[in-house]
Amino acid sequence: MVPELNYSEAASRGQQESSGPVPNSEQTEPLASRRRIIVGITGASGAIYGVRLLERLRRPGVEIHLLLSRSGVRTLEMETGMRLAEVKALADFHYPIHDVGARLASGSFPVDAMVIAPCSVRTMSAIAAGLSSNLLLRAADVTLKERRKLILMVRESPLHLGHLRTLVALTEMGAIIAPPIPAFYHRPQTVMDLVDYSVERVLDLLGLPARDARRWDP
Numbered sequence: 001m002v003p004e005l006n007y008s009e010a011a012s013r014g015q016q017e018s019s020g021p022v023p024n025s026e027q028t029e030p031l032a033s034r035r036r037i038i039v040g041i042t043g044a045s046g047a048i049y050g051v052r053l054l055e056r057l058r059r060p061g062v063e064i065h066l067l068l069s070r071s072g073v074r075t076l077e078m079e080t081g082m083r084l085a086e087v088k089a090l091a092d093f094h095y096p097i098h099d100v101g102a103r104l105a106s107g108s109f110p111v112d113a114m115v116i117a118p119c120s121v122r123t124m125s126a127i128a129a130g131l132s133s134n135l136l137l138r139a140a141d142v143t144l145k146e147r148r149k150l151i152l153m154v155r156e157s158p159l160h161l162g163h164l165r166t167l168v169a170l171t172e173m174g175a176i177i178a179p180p181i182p183a184f185y186h187r188p189q190t191v192m193d194l195v196d197y198s199v200e201r202v203l204d205l206l207g208l209p210a211r212d213a214r215r216w217d218p
């Protein structure tokens with residue numbers, strides 16, 4: 001049974017957002033020692049991956065910039081019951097998705113890496129084609145052109161040949177494809193154990209490993 005959606009309210013909240021970054025906090029560490037990470041949440045199933053990534057990135061020395069696609073807002077509310085405002089509060093800055101003139105749209109704004117968690121096939125395909133029609137897509141394109149780390153938690157199954165070719169093309173462009181595929185050697189007991197496993201692998205890829213990460217170490 002699909003829960004009742006209040007998408008129109010979420011969409012209008014998004015439309016009412018003012019332009020420019022919205023700060024949630026003032027980081028005290030100097031810029032040189034700070035890791036600046038963009039987190040994108042798109043409309044693939046698994047909004048919880050994005051939420052959990054935000055929660056586990058929140059630590060001194062990490063500055064989080066958040067972007068949600070319209071469909072990402074929809075799946076977030078459907079799948080987690082969380083309000084958009086709660087998720088935005090997990091980041092240091094968040095931006096209206098339509099604001100292609102925001103600082104994340106320029107390679108001159110220094111960023112260390114970008115993760116899209118989860119990443120829809122639509123967003124994956126648009127990045128591969130260089131279609132920068134919203135700020136999330138533009139930020140991903142900038143990440144690639146500046147040869148920065150772009151990690152895509154692509155979630156779809158099964159995959160047709162076009163999907164597979166797109167994944168190859170993105171890998172050739174320098175992106176890291178990190179689908180949220182669970183492992184079972186750590187004997188997960190809860191859904192969050194499964195979610196955390198994939199998030200911890202992404203934190204490893206970012207060079208920001210979790211201290212309590214589950215690892216194969218027989």
Ligand SMILES: Cc1cc2nc3c(=O)[nH]c(=O)nc-3n(C[C@H](O)[C@H](O)[C@H](O)COP(=O)(O)O)c2cc1C
Binds near residue numbers: 075123124
């Ligand atoms: C409940 C729900 C689950 C979805 N799951 C997926 C999915 O797992 N993978 C995917 O690629 N698209 C999925 N979609 C479709 C995307 O939301 C849709 O293609 C959308 O246009 C993606 O837009 P975005 O990339 O701008 O977020 C889902 C949609 C809904 C409503």
